Amino acid sequence: MTTNVTVTADLMMSVDGCIAGPNAGIGNPGGDGGLRLHEWIAGLASWRERQGLTGGEHNRDSEIVGEWFDATGAVVMGRTMFDTGEEPWGDDPPFRAPVFVLTHRPRQPEVKRGGTSYTFVTDGIHSALEQARAASGGRNVDIAGGADTVQQFLRVGLIDEIQLHVLPVLFGEGLRLFDRLGLLHQELEPLRVVHTPNATHLKYRITRKA
Amino acid sequence: MTTNVTVTADLMMSVDGCIAGPNAGIGNPGGDGGLRLHEWIAGLASWRERQGLTGGEHNRDSEIVGEWFDATGAVVMGRTMFDTGEEPWGDDPPFRAPVFVLTHRPRQPEVKRGGTSYTFVTDGIHSALEQARAASGGRNVDIAGGADTVQQFLRVGLIDEIQLHVLPVLFGEGLRLFDRLGLLHQELEPLRVVHTPNATHLKYRITRKA
Numbered sequence: 001m002t003t004n005v006t007v008t009a010d011l012m013m014s015v016d017g018c019i020a021g022p023n024a025g026i027g028n029p030g031g032d033g034g035l036r037l038h039e040w041i042a043g044l045a046s047w048r049e050r051q052g053l054t055g056g057e058h059n060r061d062s063e064i065v066g067e068w069f070d071a072t073g074a075v076v077m078g079r080t081m082f083d084t085g086e087e088p089w090g091d092d093p094p095f096r097a098p099v100f101v102l103t104h105r106p107r108q109p110e111v112k113r114g115g116t117s118y119t120f121v122t123d124g125i126h127s128a129l130e131q132a133r134a135a136s137g138g139r140n141v142d143i144a145g146g147a148d149t150v151q152q153f154l155r156v157g158l159i160d161e162i163q164l165h166v167l168p169v170l171f172g173e174g175l176r177l178f179d180r181l182g183l184l185h186q187e188l189e190p191l192r193v194v195h196t197p198n199a200t201h202l203k204y205r206i207t208r209k210a
Numbered sequence: 211m212t213t214n215v216t217v218t219a220d221l222m223m224s225v226d227g228c229i230a231g232p233n234a235g236i237g238n239p240g241g242d243g244g245l246r247l248h249e250w251i252a253g254l255a256s257w258r259e260r261q262g263l264t265g266g267e268h269n270r271d272s273e274i275v276g277e278w279f280d281a282t283g284a285v286v287m288g289r290t291m292f293d294t295g296e297e298p299w300g301d302d303p304p305f306r307a308p309v310f311v312l313t314h315r316p317r318q319p320e321v322k323r324g325g326t327s328y329t330f331v332t333d334g335i336h337s338a339l340e341q342a343r344a345a346s347g348g349r350n351v352d353i354a355g356g357a358d359t360v361q362q363f364l365r366v367g368l369i370d371e372i373q374l375h376v377l378p379v380l381f382g383e384g385l386r387l388f389d390r391l392g393l394l395h396q397e398l399e400p401l402r403v404v405h406t407p408n409a410t411h412l413k414y415r416i417t418r419k420a
Contacts, residue, residue, distance in 0.1 A: 015374070015388075015398060015412070015414065016227065016387075016388030017226065017227045017388060022393065033395050154380075164225070166412075168398035168400050168414060169395065169396065169397055169398060170388065170391070170395075170396045170398060171393075171394060171395060172388075172391040172392050172393045172395065172396070173392065173393045173394075177226075178226030178227060178380065181226070181380070182383065183232065183382045183383045184381060184382030185231075185246070185380075185381060186379065186380045186382070187378065187379055188378035190378050190405065190410065193403065193410055195400065195403035200403055202225070202376075202410065204225065204378060206380075
C-alpha cells in the first residue's frame with residue numbers, strides 16, 4: 001500500500017481565480033492573455049533547468065518551483081493538457097517522472113528520456129491515481145491540470161495539498177479553477193504563504209471530511 | 211475637486227472566491243455557511259469597539275481592520291446590504307461616516323448617532339461616488355458591498371484599492387466576488403500581504419488603464 005503518498009495540485013492563478021484566459025483549448029492552451037500567468041516562471045533557474053536550459057534567476061520563486069518539481073514522483077494530467085504539450089515537451093520532457101494521462105482513447109505507453117514516461121489511462125481518475133501512487137516512489141503525485149481534471153479530483157476529495165501561485169492581475173473572464181465543484185465547505189489548513197515581487201504563493205492542506 | 215480621494219473595497223473571501231454562501235439574500239445575508247467568512251472578525255478589539263463593545267483581541271488582524279475603519283471617510287453600499295443591515299445596525303451604526311445607499315426607491319436622508327448618516331441615491335453609481343467623495347473629508351470612500359455593487363464599480367474601473375481577507379475554506383458554491391465583470395486584464399500592484407492564523411490579507415492597487 002502507498003496510501004501515505006501526498007496528492008498535490010500546483011496552479012498559477014489570477015486574483016480572480018482564472019488559470020487561463022477565455023477561449024482556452026488546443027492551439028491556445030493558456031487562453032487569450034493567459035501568458036500573463038506563466039511568464040514569471042520562464043526566467044527561474046529551477047524552471048530553466050527542467051527545460052534543459054542553463055542560467056536564470058536563483059530566488060525564492062525559483063526555490064518554490066524547484067521544491068515542487070523535486071517533491072513530485074508521478075504526474076496525472078488530462079488529455080487536452082497532454083495533447084497541447086506533447087509536441088513542445090519533445091523527447092526530454094520536463095516531468096522526469098511517470099505521467100498518467102486521463103483519456104478515452106487507448107494508446108500504448110511511451111518512455112521518454114530523463115525519467116518521463118506517458119501511460120494512457122482509460123478507466124478513470126481513481127485508476128490513474130492508483131497507478132501514479134504505485135509509480136511515485138513514495139514522493140508526491142501531482143495533479144498537473146487542466147482545470148477540469150483538478151476539479152474532478154477536488155470534487156471527490158482526493159487532493160491533499162493545493163498551492164496557488166497568485167499573479168497580481170484581474171482577468172474578468174477566463175477559465176476558473178474553482179468551478180463546477182458542487183457544495184464543499186471544505187476547511188483548508190494554511191501551510192505557507194510566501195509573497196515575492198512576482199507572485200503570492202499560497203499553500204494549503206485540504207482537511208479531510210470527518 | 212476631491213478626485214484624489216482613494217476608492218477602496220474590503221472583502222472577506224473564501225479561497226475559491228466566494229464572499230457569501232449559496233442562497234444569500236435578505237434574511238440570509240451571508241448565505242448558507244457564510245458565517246465562516248465573518249466569525250474571525252467578531253473577536254477583534256477594533257471590530258468590537260465599532261459595535262459599542264469593549265474587550266477583544268489586540269492582534270495584527272485587529273490592526274488591519276482598525277486601519278480600514280479609520281481610513282474610511284464615506285461608504286457606498288447596495289440596497290440589499292442596507293436593507294439587511296439597517297435594523298441590526300440600529301441607532302449607533304458601526305460606520306461613523308456618511309453612507310450612500312444605491313437604490314431605485316427615493317427616501318429622505320437620515321442622521322444617526324456617532325457620525326453615521328444614510329443618504330439614498332437613485333441616480334446611479336457615479337452620482338453616489340461623487341457625493342461620497344464630497345462627504346469623505348479627504349479620507350477613503352469604501353465600496354462596502356454587496357458583490358453586485360462592487361462588480362458595478364470594478365467594471366467601470368472606479369476602485370483604486372482592493373483588500374481581500376482570504377479565509378482558508380473552499381465553499382464550492384456561493385456568491386462570487388469576481389463575476390459578471392467582462393474581460394478586464396487589469397494589472398494589480400500588490401501593496402501588502404499579511405498572513406495571520408485567522409486569514410491572509412491581500413491588498414492591491416488597481417492600475418488604471420492607459
